[in-house]
Amino acid sequence: MTARTADHAVRLLIVGPPGAGKGTQATGLAHAYGVPAISTGDIFRSNIKNGTNLGLRVKAIIDAGELVPDSLTNELVQSRIAEADCVGGFLLDGYPRTVEQVSFLTSHLAESNTAIDAVVRLVVDTEVVVERLRNRALKEGRTDDTEEVIRNRLAVYANETEPIVAIYAERGVVVEVDGEGRVDEVAKRILDGLAEQGVRR
Numbered sequence: 001m002t003a004r005t006a007d008h009a010v011r012l013l014i015v016g017p018p019g020a021g022k023g024t025q026a027t028g029l030a031h032a033y034g035v036p037a038i039s040t041g042d043i044f045r046s047n048i049k050n051g052t053n054l055g056l057r058v059k060a061i062i063d064a065g066e067l068v069p070d071s072l073t074n075e076l077v078q079s080r081i082a083e084a085d086c087v088g089g090f091l092l093d094g095y096p097r098t099v100e101q102v103s104f105l106t107s108h109l110a111e112s113n114t115a116i117d118a119v120v121r122l123v124v125d126t127e128v129v130v131e132r133l134r135n136r137a138l139k140e141g142r143t144d145d146t147e148e149v150i151r152n153r154l155a156v157y158a159n160e161t162e163p164i165v166a167i168y169a170e171r172g173v174v175v176e177v178d179g180e181g182r183v184d185e186v187a188k189r190i191l192d193g194l195a196e197q198g199v200r201r
């Protein structure tokens with residue numbers, strides 16, 4: 001699909017625990033809606049790889065499975081979504097991750113009379129995600145995919161990120177999707193769920 005215009009902008013979020021398949025699904029979903037997929041995790045990792053100041057600041061935090069401070073993450077997302085390719089909307093993957101980040105994003109979007117249209121929530125059993133991330137560790141060697149750090153990331157998710165789902169649920173924009181099964185099956189469920197929610201492609 002070609003890029004969307006401002007008149008038909010779509011603003012989406014994808015949330016779920018580490019290993020739920022956010023990054024895996026984000027690319028295809030963003031393509032289907034003609035918007036860019038923006039992963040805060042990918043942005044941090046590429047800064048770490050390139051040895052930038054931001055990368056140096058966040059490396060130890062990410063390696064421990066903790067969250068990067070809200071102020072830093074909010075600023076990063078604010079400037080990314082101000083870029084020209086986001087005029088027709090965006091798909092945010094891995095942001096917001098705290099109640100504070102939700103408040104920031106909501107106020108920021110309200111300044112331009114816009115809001116999030118839908119939040120895709122991927123639901124996957126804890127042992128399934130641990131197994132997926134163990135497999136990824138073998139293939140990709142991500143430094144935050146060790147058993148200990150995976151468990152910590154899951155705990156951080158439960159404490160810090162899970163509460164954001166209730167905020168969006170109150171706004172009536174959450175689309176809950178079973179994230180288990182084949183990647184293409186999950187992708188279809190997401191598209192069907194968004195269509196049911198009335199989010200047009």
Ligand code: B4P
Nearest residue numbers: 018019020021022023024040041066067068094097136183
């Ligand atoms: P992320 O990059 O968001 O890492 P993640 O939660 O593990 O998600 P990821 O996208 O990699 O995994 P996915 O669910 O796609 O964040 C990394 C770190 O950056 C955080 O811990 C934090 O420190 C920092 N950070 C990022 N955003 C932040 C924010 N907003 N605030 C503060 N700090 C922030 O799972 C992918 C794996 O599952 C793959 O191996 C894939 O092959 C597999 N998989 C997916 N779907 C599958 C399926 N259907 N079947 C089998 N395997 C599947």
